[in-house]
Amino acid sequence: MSVKLLMGNEAIALGALRAGVSVTAGYPGTPSTEILETIAKERRDGVYVEWSVNEKAALELAAGASYAGARTLVTMKQVGLNVASDPLMSLAYIGVKGGMVIVVADDPGPISSQTEQDTRTFAKYSKLPCFDPSSPEEAYEMIGDAFELSEELHTPVLFRPTTRMCHATAPIDVAEPAFVGGGVLNAPFHFEKDPKWVIFPRLSVKNHALIEKRNRALSERFSDYNFNAVEGRSETFGIATGGVCYAYVKEALRRLDAEWVKVLKIATPFPFPQRLALDFLDSTECVFVIEELDPVIERELLYVAGAAGRAINIYGKEITENLPASGEYTVELLTEKLAAFLGIAYEPVGGGVPDAPPLPVRPPVLCAGCPHRASFYAVKKAMSGKKAVFCGDIGCYTLGNAQPLDMVDTCLCMGAGITIAQGLSRAEPDRAAFAFVGDSTFFASGITGIVNAVYNKNDMVLIVLDNRITAMTGGQTHPGIGKTLMGEATAALGIPAILRAIGVEPRVVNPLELDNAISAVKAAAWETGVRAVVFEYPCVNVAKPTGSASVNAEKCTGCGLCARELGCPALKVGDKAEIDASLCTGCNLCGQVCPFDAIEVTK
Amino acid sequence: MNILICGVGGQGVVYASKLLARQALERGETVHTAETIGMAQRGGSVVSHVRIGDNCPSPLIPKGDADVIIGLEPGETVRNLEYLKPGGVIAVATRAIPATAGGDYDAGKMFDYLKSLGVELIVVDAEEVFRRDGSYRNLNVEMVKAIQHLI
Ligand code: SF4
Ligand code: SF4
Numbered sequence: 001m002s003v004k005l006l007m008g009n010e011a012i013a014l015g016a017l018r019a020g021v022s023v024t025a026g027y028p029g030t031p032s033t034e035i036l037e038t039i040a041k042e043r044r045d046g047v048y049v050e051w052s053v054n055e056k057a058a059l060e061l062a063a064g065a066s067y068a069g070a071r072t073l074v075t076m077k078q079v080g081l082n083v084a085s086d087p088l089m090s091l092a093y094i095g096v097k098g099g100m101v102i103v104v105a106d107d108p109g110p111i112s113s114q115t116e117q118d119t120r121t122f123a124k125y126s127k128l129p130c131f132d133p134s135s136p137e138e139a140y141e142m143i144g145d146a147f148e149l150s151e152e153l154h155t156p157v158l159f160r161p162t163t164r165m166c167h168a169t170a171p172i173d174v175a176e177p178a179f180v181g182g183g184v185l186n187a188p189f190h191f192e193k194d195p196k197w198v199i200f201p202r203l204s205v206k207n208h209a210l211i212e213k214r215n216r217a218l219s220e221r222f223s224d225y226n227f228n229a230v231e232g233r234s235e236t237f238g239i240a241t242g243g244v245c246y247a248y249v250k251e252a253l254r255r256l257d258a259e260w261v262k263v264l265k266i267a268t269p270f271p272f273p274q275r276l277a278l279d280f281l282d283s284t285e286c287v288f289v290i291e292e293l294d295p296v297i298e299r300e301l302l303y304v305a306g307a308a309g310r311a312i313n314i315y316g317k318e319i320t321e322n323l324p325a326s327g328e329y330t331v332e333l334l335t336e337k338l339a340a341f342l343g344i345a346y347e348p349v350g351g352g353v354p355d356a357p358p359l360p361v362r363p364p365v366l367c368a369g370c371p372h373r374a375s376f377y378a379v380k381k382a383m384s385g386k387k388a389v390f391c392g393d394i395g396c397y398t399l400g401n402a403q404p405l406d407m408v409d410t411c412l413c414m415g416a417g418i419t420i421a422q423g424l425s426r427a428e429p430d431r432a433a434f435a436f437v438g439d440s441t442f443f444a445s446g447i448t449g450i451v452n453a454v455y456n457k458n459d460m461v462l463i464v465l466d467n468r469i470t471a472m473t474g475g476q477t478h479p480g481i482g483k484t485l486m487g488e489a490t491a492a493l494g495i496p497a498i499l500r501a502i503g504v505e506p507r508v509v510n511p512l513e514l515d516n517a518i519s520a521v522k523a524a525a526w527e528t529g530v531r532a533v534v535f536e537y538p539c540v541n542v543a544k545p546t547g548s549a550s551v552n553a554e555k556c557t558g559c560g561l562c563a564r565e566l567g568c569p570a571l572k573v574g575d576k577a578e579i580d581a582s583l584c585t586g587c588n589l590c591g592q593v594c595p596f597d598a599i600e601v602t603k
Numbered sequence: 604m605n606i607l608i609c610g611v612g613g614q615g616v617v618y619a620s621k622l623l624a625r626q627a628l629e630r631g632e633t634v635h636t637a638e639t640i641g642m643a644q645r646g647g648s649v650v651s652h653v654r655i656g657d658n659c660p661s662p663l664i665p666k667g668d669a670d671v672i673i674g675l676e677p678g679e680t681v682r683n684l685e686y687l688k689p690g691g692v693i694a695v696a697t698r699a700i701p702a703t704a705g706g707d708y709d710a711g712k713m714f715d716y717l718k719s720l721g722v723e724l725i726v727v728d729a730e731e732v733f734r735r736d737g738s739y740r741n742l743n744v745e746m747v748k749a750i751q752h753l754i
Contacts, residue, residue, distance in 0.1 A: 003628065005621075005624055005625070005628060005634070005636075111639075135660075135662075164637065164662050164663065165662070167637060167638050167639075167640075167662075168635060168636070168637040168662030169624065169635060169636040169637065170635050171628060171633060171634060171635075244662070246660075247660040247661045247662065248660075248661050250660035250661075251659070251660045251661040251665065254658065254660075255665070330663070330665070331661045331663070331665040332665050332666050335665070349665070349666045349667030349668075349685070352685065353681060353682070353684045353685060355716075356681050356684070356716055357681070357708075357709060357712040357713060357716055358708065359678055359681060359682050359708070360678040360699075360700075360701070360702030360708045361702050362611060362646060362647050362648050362702055363647075364647050365646060569646050572701065582738075583646075
């Protein structure tokens with residue numbers, strides 16, 4: 001045994017390795033990304049790990065390996081599950097052989113996501129068992145249970161941490177031996193041919209019935225699962241909770257000196273442990289349900305109570321509206337609500353910082369020297385005064401919406417900008433429709449949209465922002481880079497070559513050469529059909545700075561144009577322009593914008 | 604004991620929390636940490652929560668519960684004041700980092716405000732670190748050193 005400080009995501013990865021996982025795959029997405037990165041770092045020979053092209057590919061690859069008997073792990077963020085839902089819904093009917101755990105990290109808040117969707121609800125919809133750990137310590141243990149259950153019942157299992165747990169660090173006894181079996185090299189797997197692997201309506205009818213029966217049995221079994229529990233001893237009051245809210249509730253009760261209150265903790269929101277819940281309700285007069293996002297536990301308790309004909313007061317977010325229906329919860333909020341529920345006097349803390357001087361505003365911005373700034377600026381200049389609409393996409397470059405660039409008019413989901421642009425130009429043909437897409441998103445789900453445009457003769461200008469990395473999530477590889485997550489060299493797929501194969505001849509430009517960049521966009525905008533400009537320049541977190549810019553105070557008139565046009569965080573203008581040398585990369589974009597040649601770059 | 608560390612991206616807030624956590628672990632204490640980084644890549648506000656001791660179930664320190672606030676930047680220190688416990692201590696670095704939204708803010712006013720609160724204030728001179736190292740990179744370590752007597 002040795003105690004290690006592990007982040008929730010690391011705990012999940014080490015727990016999976018300990019459970020003997022052999023094949024692991026996923027697509028980066030905050031807050032799930034570090035799970036696979038940890039596998040890549042800590043794995044031993046025979047454990048396979050990959051960044052798949054998207055979540056659907058990851059899940060299907062893992063399904064194949066599970067068919068052959070390997071234990072597999074798939075990781076993604078909650079919106080990734082939407083991409084993977086096609087294989088997931090069918091795989092729920094087909095099942096697996098080797099244990100398969102799909103980790104889907106939810107993001108209450110949302111802190112860095114498009115939606116606040118709740119994977120516990122998805123579990124119920126897809127009829128798949130779901131584990132909901134409340135701490136990194138618990139996640140480390142629970143993921144092993146998830147693998148056991150999956151393998152025993154031949155079904156994929158969902159595992160749903162949330163942001164605060166993924167990014168919390170806890171001391172964990174990393175058990176020895178750290179690994180139990182596992183690894184492709186250590187266990188020769190074999191796929192047995194059998195009609196059961198081929199989905200047909202007749203098979204689905206049979207399997208659907210079996211799944212419903214299994215889930216009823218599982219509800220019964222989960223009532224005895226050790227991480228589902230009733231704690232405390234009160235008669236009147238009860239609290240039902242799960243996930244990280246369990247930790248918040250414990251802390252709030254401690255603050256209120258009310259640790260005696262009975263708490264029902266739900267670690268398996270689906271199938272819901274009905275017998276355990278009924279026992280809990282039986283010995284309670286009023287229940288307060290505390291959970292972030294969907295009222296999953298609340299509805300289940302109402303259902304259980306109703307079906308059993310129990311008259312009991314159940315408070316929560318849906319019917320009684322005692323808690324916000326959306327957003328992240330905090331200990332502070334819950335302490336206040338619990339005090340009211342329990343009738344304990346409590347003076348709320350917080351309430352802002354009164355009389356403080358105005359605080360600096362720090363919204364997320366594109367980094368100093370970010371090549372996306374140059375690309376956006378070039379398109380903006382090329383299209384100034386013309387009728388145009390700019391569809392953005394998911395990545396750092398969504399930040400192109402901020403002032404002063406203001407170049408993102410729409411953003412929906414991965415790859416959507418490309419197809420939304422086509423719809424816009426169908427509805428409003430006299431307005432040029434642009435779509436910006438990053439390199440990783442291009443591979444993940446951009447290509448089909450371009451094929452659609454070519455096939456249907458839709459009109460659009462595609463702008464690929466190729467910065468040679470998946471930047472938003474912290475710098476992961478993708479198919480264009482020539483390196484796998486295992487560290488091996490591989491083919492680097494060229495985006496221009498792919499476009500050519502689809503029938504689009506792209507203009508390939510360095511966005512930091514501003515004049516060339518503007519002319520390329522102007523030329524593309526002038527043509528009709530599907531046009532493309534590929535801006536190639538590496539992310540500042542990949543490429544070394546090329547130098548550093550400085551202001552020639554004699555030439556600078558202090559006009560402020562550079563800062564006003566570009567919004568580079570290294571640049572500000574008082575009496576004269578000033579450049580923060582610790583941030584500046586020497587990209588020389590401002591030098592090309594300055595009308596007085598006042599900015600000089602030294603290499 | 605609850606220690607809240609705040610600053611802006613690139614200042615090494617997370618590293619400082621790792622340092623404190625490792626120290627606690629070496630003393631044989633239980634320690635939990637959590638980071639709130641959000642969408643900020645660089646230049647955004649970053650907060651790290653370090654909770655030393657048993658019975659700290661929540662990964663985040665509740666407001667009004669921090670024994671110590673380590674502020675690598677004066678504006679961020681004021682932003683997170685709500686977390687300070689009555690009687691808590693603030694360690695703050697002198698160097699202000701301008702806002703990304705353009706323009707400086709008045710760091711002098713921040714210090715006047717902090718002083719007006721009547722709480723124990725440990726001021727760490729960032730310029731001294733710069734004179735010694737030629738960079739501000741080790742400011743985070745310096746801040747951790749400055750509160751050692753409180754742990
Ligand atoms: S050269 Fe100008 S635009 Fe580029 S990083 Fe430096 S200050 Fe910013
Ligand atoms: S991380 Fe890279 S892509 Fe993202 S804003 Fe910074 S330079 Fe641009």
